[in-house]
Amino acid sequence: MKRTIIADIFNPELVGEQVCVKGWVRTRRGNKNVQFIALNDGSTIKNLQIVIDLQQFDEESLKPITTGSSLHVEGTLVASQGKGQTVEVQAQTIEVYGTADPDEYPLQKKGHTLEFLREKAHLRMRTNTFGAVFRIRHHLAFAIHQFFNDRGFFYLNTPIITASDCEGAGDMFQVTTLDLSKLPKNEDGSNDYSRDFFGKPTSLTVSGQLEGELGATALGAIYTFGPTFRAENSNTPRHLAEFWMIEPEVAFNDITDNMDLAEDFIKYCVRYALDHCHDDIEFLNKMYDDTLIERLEGVLKQPFVRLPYTEGIDILMKSGKKFEFPVKWGVDLQSEHERFLVEEHFKRPVILTDYPKDIKAFYMKQNEDGRTVRAMDVLFPQIGEIIGGSEREADYDKLLAEIERRGIPMKDMWWYLDTRRFGTVPHSGFGLGFERLVLFVTGMSNIRDVIAFPRTPGNAEF
Ligand code: 4AD
Ligand code: MG
Numbered sequence: 001m002k003r004t005i006i007a008d009i010f011n012p013e014l015v016g017e018q019v020c021v022k023g024w025v026r027t028r029r030g031n032k033n034v035q036f037i038a039l040n041d042g043s044t045i046k047n048l049q050i051v052i053d054l055q056q057f058d059e060e061s062l063k064p065i066t067t068g069s070s071l072h073v074e075g076t077l078v079a080s081q082g083k084g085q086t087v088e089v090q091a092q093t094i095e096v097y098g099t100a101d102p103d104e105y106p107l108q109k110k111g112h113t114l115e116f117l118r119e120k121a122h123l124r125m126r127t128n129t130f131g132a133v134f135r136i137r138h139h140l141a142f143a144i145h146q147f148f149n150d151r152g153f154f155y156l157n158t159p160i161i162t163a164s165d166c167e168g169a170g171d172m173f174q175v176t177t178l179d180l181s182k183l184p185k186n187e188d189g190s191n192d193y194s195r196d197f198f199g200k201p202t203s204l205t206v207s208g209q210l211e212g213e214l215g216a217t218a219l220g221a222i223y224t225f226g227p228t229f230r231a232e233n234s235n236t237p238r239h240l241a242e243f244w245m246i247e248p249e250v251a252f253n254d255i256t257d258n259m260d261l262a263e264d265f266i267k268y269c270v271r272y273a274l275d276h277c278h279d280d281i282e283f284l285n286k287m288y289d290d291t292l293i294e295r296l297e298g299v300l301k302q303p304f305v306r307l308p309y310t311e312g313i314d315i316l317m318k319s320g321k322k323f324e325f326p327v328k329w330g331v332d333l334q335s336e337h338e339r340f341l342v343e344e345h346f347k348r349p350v351i352l353t354d355y356p357k358d359i360k361a362f363y364m365k366q367n368e369d370g371r372t373v374r375a376m377d378v379l380f381p382q383i384g385e386i387i388g389g390s391e392r393e394a395d396y397d398k399l400l401a402e403i404e405r406r407g408i409p410m411k412d413m414w415w416y417l418d419t420r421r422f423g424t425v426p427h428s429g430f431g432l433g434f435e436r437l438v439l440f441v442t443g444m445s446n447i448r449d450v451i452a453f454p455r456t457p458g459n460a461e462f
Contacts, residue, residue, distance in 0.1 A: 001074060007043035009077065010086055019077045019089060021048060022097075024126060025069050035062065039071060042125075045132055045279050049080065049088035057094070067108055068100030068126075114449055121453055121462045129287065132280035133450055136273055137438050141225070143272035144246055144434075147265055148223045153248060156215040156222040158208030163200055164412040166210050167361050171232040172203035173241075204229035207431060208247050209363075210416050213392065216249035216427055217419050223248040225434075233457050237446040238335065238384065240435060242455035249429035255365075255374045255391040258428035259351050262378055262387050263304050265432070266349075270296050273441045284443050292443035295381060304349040304378070307341075312352050315345055332359040333377075335384035342379050350379045362402045364390040376430065383440050389430020396420035 001020040009019065023041030030036050033054055038047035050073050052062065065071065072095040080088040102108065106120050107127060117124040124130045145155065161175050177197040178184065184192040193201045208224035215222035224247045231241060248261065273281065274296055285292040316327045316337055325334045333352070341350050354367060355375040364373035378387035393399045399420055403413055438450040448454040453462045 005043040006041045006048045014077050020074045022072045052091050064096045064099045066102050068105040070097040136277045139276045143269050147268045153221045153223045154219045158211040158224050162205045166207040171230045175202045212249040216251045221250045244434035245431045247431045251427045253428040289443040302348045305346045306351045308354040338379040338384040352377050365393045386436045387432045391428040394424045
């Protein structure tokens with residue numbers, strides 16, 4: 001008999017039908033006459049109740065049915081008498097696929113802490129919380145492709161292994177096939193990378209932007225959606241060493257177009273999640289943070305504030321608030337400053353623009369004042385920076401001068417500069433940290449809980 005997934009079974013038209021369901025046992029309870037199993041197959045947060053009439057089953061054959069075991073059940077779908085569910089299955093046959101020894105299976109009881117479950121990352125997707133998080137993550141990924149596809153953007157896959165450092169922050173993971181215990185050396189004692197796999201030093205990418213710009217100046221509008229890697233040693237609830245980033249890049253867009261796109265994009269994703277992940281978001285709202293739905297709807301209601309960095313610094317300095325990191329013009333904003341602006345001062349998302357050039361990457365369009373660049377960071381409640389982007393410097397001479405000023409090796413950059421040598425155009429783009437978006441939409445507070453197998457300093461177990 002063909003299996004019905006549990007997400008499809010709560011359908012009044014199926015009542016009275018024979019059904020086949022498969023899944024994992026969440027709980028088992030009952031008495032001498034009747035037993036109830038809560039079965040979950042991951043397709044929805046809802047469990048399906050399986051009712052076992054003990055007169056029809058040999059008790060011994062039911063012994064292996066414990067929390068975590070996996071079953072194949074056939075029976076009749078009936079309207080439920082009990083509260084908490086609309087339908088249930090009156091079991092006729094039960095096959096146990098696999099047992100889960102109650103003395104060994106770690107997810108026996110409800111209410112494990114998120115910290116405990118992080119140690120059990122290989123099993124935690126079987127819990128309500130992580131089931132909800134990863135279903136929402138899926139729907140958000142789908143929404144992102146939908147958003148860009150509907151607007152004529154092309155999905156471009158940029159390389160994971162690269163020879164250039166896009167953000168210039170120097171926190172890259174090196175990729176090599178050289179034997180680290182006997183590195184080939186040049187005469188001056190430095191490593192001889194001509195003998196390495198690619199004939200030069202390479203790393204895992206920190207961003208697909210530079211290649212994205214090549215795509216945008218050919219296809220018009222592109223987006224990337226891929227893994228990025230940063231070896232920054234920051235053990236915070238918002239940083240991962242391996243995270244996913246979405247980077248749209250659009251020819252002929254200026255910074256205002258870029259801000260409009262970013263705002264539309266995030267609002268679309270949040271709306272999509274509210275529309276498509278109702279049960280899961282409601283569960284998280286109930287269990288972890290009862291202001292979640294309100295916060296999500298809040299973001300949709302109002303336009304984001306758009307504010308130059310210099311004015312943002314003014315507000316922070318006049319706030320009278322004691323920050324751990326003091327504020328003055330020229331400093332990079334910390335999450336405490338970003339959250340003050342968003343959560344306390346404006347009470348809605350803020351797009352901060354025109355940052356000092358020395359705290360931003362080399363490729364950003366230089367403003368006439370000679371000290372700021374056309375950067376834009378989108379700051380969100382609970383999260384801080386969720387998007388970083390800019391209009392790009394389209395002028396060959398200015399870009400070259402900036403690359404030289406920063407001492408970026410030209411041999412790595414000639415192909416990027418060609419976009420400005422041949423048919424250069426104004427263009428803009430940004431990067432959305434996917435996990436930060438998932439954090440916001442799920443209301444989880446640690447980024448390690450919204451990626452299945454987090455990579456952080458000292459942690460690559462699973
Ligand atoms: O601000 P970032 O560094 O910008 C770029 O990489 C640009 N090349 C993007 C572009 O213009 N195409 O990173 C973009 C976003 C951040 O706003 C943040 O949401 C996320 O990526 N991000 C991280 N997320 C998790 N862990 C980390 N270590 C992150 N670093 C950045
Ligand atoms: Mg940034």
